Amino acid sequence: MTGSGTTRCDRPPCPGEVTATGYCDTCGRRPAAVSTAPARRDRDTRPGPTGTPPRASAVLARATGGEMTLPDVSVLDPSELIDADPRLPSDGRKCGKDGCREPVGVGYGDQPAAPTGYCPRCRHPYSFVPQLHRGDVLGGQYRVEGPVTHGGLGWIYLARDTRLDDHPVALKGLINAHDATALRVAEAERRFLTALDHPDIVRIINFVSWRDTGYLVMEFVSGRSLRELVTPAGQERLLGGPLRLEHVAVYGCRILDAIDYLHGRGLLYCDMKPDNVIHHGDRIKVIDLGGVRRIDDHDSVGVITPPYLPDEELYRAPDPAEPPAPGGGRRPRFTKLTDLYTVATTLRELVAAAEPGPAIAHDSFGRLLARATAPETGARFATAAEMAAQLRGIWREIHSLSTGEPHVAQSTVFSPGADPLHAGLGAVPPPDHWLRPPDRPAPDLDLAPPPPERVAVRLPVPIPHPAAPGPARELHTCATSLALGALDAAEQALLRACQLLGPAVARHDWRIAWHRGLLLLAKGDVHDDGAMQRALGMGPGARPRARHWFDAVCDALPGEPAPKLALGYCAERAAEPEAAERAYLAVWRRDPTDGAAAFGIVRIRLGRDDRAGALDVLDRVPAHAPHHGAARLAMVRVHVGWRGEQPPTAEDFRAAQRLTSALSLDGGHPEGEERVRLTAEVGASALRAVAAGALIPEELDPGPLLGDRPDERALRERLEAALRELAERARTREEHAALIDRANRVRPWSRF
Structure with a gap:
């Protein structure tokens, strides 16, 4: 304490004192300890799409930093903004007397409006003439340079703070000093706003009086609206x-x-x-x-x-x-x-x-x-x-x-999904691949999307809303029942969640919509009855499919990748490849580690014979991604796979063998079944190309999949050996016989 009613200013290097007015007598600012004190947070945490977990507030703090930048707009010299001929607003204003609000200051015909006068209805006086002039000094500190513009209620003047090296400040007075509403609003500004201190809100520095009129002193913002x-x-x-x-x-x-x-x-x-x-x-x-x-x-x-x-x-x-x-x-x-x-x-x-x-x-x-x-x-x-x-x-x-730059961020409303949903493309072919009839050629790569019942339990799961524990428990039961295949129990749990929320909230709750979409996927888009429609306040004839519900979630959460992933899958399943690819790309470009989106794009590009585009997506999967190994394995299969009668090239086989050397198959064991099945697939593809005359053996390089001498005889011997090894691992006697029969069919003819 330095004197009666004063304290030292705590904003270095200011040497001033804070007077009884609450402002420093030198820098004109409130103490930092006052203006930055934490305040009560009054957040709405009701359930439904309008509620969000408290952690979401952290997103807002990051929204003004980091890479979210704006172009740099040049700042004008404040003196250049002074209006040499200030005029009243062209559309006039309302009368300032309570209960009147008649338009005043409006010109008629070719006649300009008068800057001063009386309301034609109640005869209340008005004046839009600026009250401050160049050279006026307010509060013994703020020297006026001139009016800049007018706001909704007051003229804005440029002034200089003589105690801070003529630092520019803005003075806000009243356009119409007789306006009772404006007087009340100015008082509100003085009462509420001098305590605000936020980097994106104009700062109120002080409040001064001049000839019975109050003026707010604000930081001067020299920019463009x-x-x-x-x-x-x-x-x-x-x-x-x-x-x-x-x-x-x-x-x-x-x-x-x-x-x-x-x-x-x-x-x-x-x-x-x-x-x-x-x-x-x-x-x-x-x-x-x-x-x-x-x-x-x-x-x-x-x-x-x-x-x-x-x-x-x-x-x-x-x-x-x-x-x-x-x-x-x-x-x-x-x-x-x-x-x-x-x-x-x-x-x-x-x-x-x-x-x-x-x-x-x-x-x-x-x-x-x-x-x-x-x-x-x-x-x-x-x-x-x-x-x-x-x-x-x-x-x-x-x-x-x-x-093309990724921007990965953890969702505040969805738990991460770990399943790449590669639909078999990122895994070695199962034994059934070799159990087809002997006269049927090897199938093309399977480009069908994963089955809906699998997708329903592998998509990301919503984070429960903390303000709705009852519905959250029922939704957890719904998700657990889905994972166990108990679809009726899942339906009943979802219905109970809707009933707890009530139709007015449930029909807008994105978590309800998400689980409804998952349940319909698992059931094949088949509706049992209208109980759910009634619980959501929908008409009896409304029977939307899973895609509708995921679209509703996307409406509620347009910045989240999970609903776009679901929409991409629905579009792919409906044979709409362009729409599916757009949705998958929106997810994958943001986060290249998202395997479900990456494999969705790969399937679509392979479907239109864009092998290079598919390989590019797989090659961009980062090494730290959980499905990096599946992507590398898929690259091998894409390189050696046939599309109709289009064979892979010698360079495809070279690339496949280079990739295979880095694959972690069978948990790292060098002689496991996965490696044997992959060797058989690559060898069968190479043998087919050589037998068809699409490749000559001299074009093939030796390697871990084709052996040391990849001519036709060696390819047959290697494929035969792989099939016999698979036969030894057969699950049934019938599988064993079928694999031995196929091995006998590919073995080379005897030299004698």
Whole structure:
């Protein structure tokens, strides 16, 4: 303590003192210990698609750092922004007297509007003339240079802080000093906002008075508003080129970070729009905090921009018990969902002006905006953290598809899936491969997707929602019953989960939709009865298939790879290879270790005879991936496999033998059955090519699969030996006889 009512400023190297006003008398800032104190987090954790585990808030903290960068926008000298001829808003404003709100300051015909005058309805005075002039000094510290622009409620002036080497600051006063609403909002700004300290929100430094008018002292943000980005000319001016979809995703994450900060302190923003976000340098600032209000404030008149508000705020029927707003009508009842809606409408405007990104990523962005603005509030995002987590995932999708760079991140809502779902392509052929009739040639590579009952129990599993323990237990029972093949028990557990949630919540709960899709896959898309439809509040004739439910999950979680993986499988199974490949690529580009997506792409490319494209995907599987060995084995089989009458080349056999030397078969044992079966498959393919005249033996190199002397006789002897060894390992007498018979058929003719 240095004196009565003062303390030392704790913001080095400032030597000033914090007075009774709460601000330093030198730097004009609040103490760091006050402005950075933690506040209560008020998060919505209700069940359903609008709830998210608390850990999702960590995603938001990362959204403003790392690789999610913005182009660097040049910052103008603040003096260049001074308006030499400040004029009132061209569309005028509302009368400031409570209960009137008649338009004032509007010109008629060719006549310009008068900057001062009286309301034509109630005769209340108005004035839009700037009250500060160059050279005025406020609070003995802030020297005015001139007006810059006007916000929704007040003129913004450039001033210099004479105690901090003429550092630029912004002064915000009132456009209409007689406006009672504006006076109340200014008081709200003073009361709520001076305690805020967030890097993406304009900082309120001080509050000073001048001739009976109060002015907020704010940091001066010398940048450009996002409003300029809605035109090509503005994009060129700000960014030096077109606005890209990934830029919009970064803007969204940073805006949501700021909104989440306000929500955590019990505040709503209420007036988000492109005009209220400034891009400066490589950062943003949310400005114009005049509309900020307490979450529980249902009485004060809001500062709003109707085109950005949800319909329920604009057209909500008046409550008879609700006192009327000044001038009649109703008061808006803003919630967190209102803020998220305005963020979505802001982003939608920017998306419409941006260069389209990859088609599936553009679709993901559209799904995010659709959920945030859904007609039913129960279907929307409940928190800024939840919405930002999905937008972060969409950014990864856009960036990885555009650049080819992976962006791996652990999901906060799905447990990782370990099964590559390679459908046999990444494993050596089973003994049944050799038990076909002797006159039937070796089959082509099996490119069919894995069976749905296997996929149903191998896809990633949702992380239970902590705020819904009862439904979570039933969903766990459903998943366990699915894994055991007890489909009726799984159905009943899922039905009980729906009943615990109730139709209004269950029909929007993505975990319900996910398990419903898995159950239908396991049952072959066959419905038993309408009990589930009734529990979800659906009509009796609605009988959607698994693909519908996975699509609903993708609507709810557009930034998650798991629902896209499921949609890719459904499209592949429905013989829609283009749609399947788009979905698989969206997953695999983000995370090359995802085996299910990688093998899905491989099957599709092989199906259109793109062997090189399939091998490229398999070759890109990283060494640390759990299915790296399966991918290497699949490369061997793709190299030596036949597609119809198209044989592999000599180079294919060389590549296969190089790859085989590094394979870990039979747990590393050099003489195990897997190696014998693979040797038989490669040898049979080579023998077929030589016998058909597609290859001459001299083109084949010796190696671990073809032996030391790969001519036709040696190939036959080696294949015969492999088949006889498999016969010794046969499971039944019939298998043994069939394998011996096949070995006899391939053995070379005697030399005598």
